[in-house]
Amino acid sequence: MREGAPGLPAHCTYEGVMRIVVDFDLCQSHALCTEAAPELFEIRDDGFLYVLNETPGPELAGKAEKAALECPTGAITLKDD
Amino acid sequence: MIERIVIVGASLAGLRTAEALRKRGYAGRLWLVGDEPHLPYDRPPLSKQVLTGEWDQSRVFFRQKEGYGPLSLDLALGQRALSLDTRARKLTLSNGDVLDYEGLVIATGAQARPLAIGRELAGVHVLRTLDDSLAIRAALLEAPRVLVVGAGFIGLEVASVCRKLELSVTVVEADPLPLARNLGPQVGEAVASLHRAHGVDLRCGLTLQALEGDGRVERARLSDGTTLDVDLVVVGIGVVPQVGWLAGSDLKIGNGVECDGHCATNVPGVFAAGDVASAPNALFAETMRIEHWTNAIDQAQLVAAGLLGEAAPLSASLPYFWSDQYDVKLQFAGRVRPDDELVMVEGSLDDRAYVALYGRAGMLRGALACNRPGPFIRFRKMISERATLETALAPR
Numbered sequence: 104m105r106e107g108a109p110g111l112p113a114h115c116t117y118e119g120v121m122r123i124v125v126d127f128d129l130c131q132s133h134a135l136c137t138e139a140a141p142e143l144f145e146i147r148d149d150g151f152l153y154v155l156n157e158t159p160g161p162e163l164a165g166k167a168e169k170a171a172l173e174c175p176t177g178a179i180t181l182k183d184d
Numbered sequence: 185m186i187e188r189i190v191i192v193g194a195s196l197a198g199l200r201t202a203e204a205l206r207k208r209g210y211a212g213r214l215w216l217v218g219d220e221p222h223l224p225y226d227r228p229p230l231s232k233q234v235l236t237g238e239w240d241q242s243r244v245f246f247r248q249k250e251g252y253g254p255l256s257l258d259l260a261l262g263q264r265a266l267s268l269d270t271r272a273r274k275l276t277l278s279n280g281d282v283l284d285y286e287g288l289v290i291a292t293g294a295q296a297r298p299l300a301i302g303r304e305l306a307g308v309h310v311l312r313t314l315d316d317s318l319a320i321r322a323a324l325l326e327a328p329r330v331l332v333v334g335a336g337f338i339g340l341e342v343a344s345v346c347r348k349l350e351l352s353v354t355v356v357e358a359d360p361l362p363l364a365r366n367l368g369p370q371v372g373e374a375v376a377s378l379h380r381a382h383g384v385d386l387r388c389g390l391t392l393q394a395l396e397g398d399g400r401v402e403r404a405r406l407s408d409g410t411t412l413d414v415d416l417v418v419v420g421i422g423v424v425p426q427v428g429w430l431a432g433s434d435l436k437i438g439n440g441v442e443c444d445g446h447c448a449t450n451v452p453g454v455f456a457a458g459d460v461a462s463a464p465n466a467l468f469a470e471t472m473r474i475e476h477w478t479n480a481i482d483q484a485q486l487v488a489a490g491l492l493g494e495a496a497p498l499s500a501s502l503p504y505f506w507s508d509q510y511d512v513k514l515q516f517a518g519r520v521r522p523d524d525e526l527v528m529v530e531g532s533l534d535d536r537a538y539v540a541l542y543g544r545a546g547m548l549r550g551a552l553a554c555n556r557p558g559p560f561i562r563f564r565k566m567i568s569e570r571a572t573l574e575t576a577l578a579p580r
Contacts (some may be wrong), residue, residue, distance in 0.1 A: 131506075135478070138565055175506070
């Protein structure tokens with residue numbers, strides 16, 4: 104793993120198979136990720152974020168990137184598995 | 185393919201534009217110019233976690249120094265853009281350097297509007313930059329009596345931090361209610377109650393007439409004739425776009441840098457993004473200059489596409505902001521007026537958890553949530569989809 108593959112935000116470092124890592128100390132439940140990638144993220148009635156699929160296939164990579172990019176607290180990191 | 189792009193503003197919008205350019209395969213030279221000495225950092229924590237001391241300042245940076253390697257940037261930090269010659273395509277920096285460019289991105293953001301009085305006194309601060317935040321943080325450690333001027337989001341967050349630190353704080357606001365111009369009078373009442381319940385001396389309908397002191401601020405005189413003994417004044421009366429350096433260029437300047445729906449300016453090859461950009465918003469059919477975090481990242485994508493000649497959608501960023509005050513997280517999305525219809529869909533404004541919708545002419549125009557992120561995002565999405573108020577209120 105390397106920090107910041109070219110052009111990706113510093114929190115997107117994967118090059119092949121993606122793993123979603125959420126830092127729940129940083130997450131403030133803005134929930135923008137649930138809009139960007141509803142297949143991957145959900146806010147439940149308790150107000151907390153749940154990751155529905157931590158290792159999405161390549162068809163969801165774009166949505167996962169959008170979620171990580173739009174997270175106002177930078178709580179979502181995409182890493183190589 | 186162009187080979188020389190200069191981004192002015194080492195901001196969220198600036199950095200995200202650089203990232204987006206590289207991600208889209210731009211391989212030419214890329215400058216990122218910033219007037220502060222710091223690497224790009226995140227502003228929302230400056231009036232929250234940095235001020236309370238919960239966060240060390242190092243946590244606000246988007247990337248640490250080594251994280252810049254892969255972006256291959258020419259970083260020019262601590263350099264102010266002095267002037268722009270759009271005909272010769274030359275940018276002059278405060279150290280005398282002149283950068284030739286083929287593409288230029290204006291991401292200089294906004295600066296805090298200063299008070300017209302008390303500028304010569306120590307202890308009077310605005311809150312916009314990391315250095316502002318650290319200076320206020322240091323002053324808060326001296327257990328000062330605090331006066332906040334302006335009950336906007338920055339002022340109210342500062343008041344909230346002061347109460348968290350058990351400091352006495354007075355907030356002076358010229359309008360009859362806080363936030364009413366943004367969110368309407370009913371929400372304004374609720375926000376006023378929240379702050380008063382937490383011990384803030386909130387005084388609305390008043391202005392600050394004078395700040396007095398011998399070198400340092402000691403007293404504030406208000407328009408109702410009262411005086412306050414104060415040790416620290418934090419001014420939060422809005423921001424103004426940083427466009428002074430563009431005087432003399434061919435760029436059209438109005439309320440910020442005037443752009444089209446793709447964030448392109450009237451000068452070919454020059455784009456603007458973030459707080460400084462005034463652009464038509466396709467979602468609301470209105471020209472807007474949006475001072476919000478998400479707008480900066482949305483526009484960065486459009487600018488990167490535009491610079492590289494790629495197709496991009498029209499700017500349709502949904503204004504979104506949040507504010508942390510006490511145990512309350514407020515989230516708002518949309519574009520509303522104070523006289524829009526306000527409909528509660530969950531809880532009441534006196535609760536610590538509620539969801540309210542704003543409607544105008546039958547359309548859903550905004551959503552405000554307090555500690556209810558799940559329902560909030562559902563309505564936020566509906567605003568993007570141009571839902572009617574009736575659709576939004578229909579049982580799921």
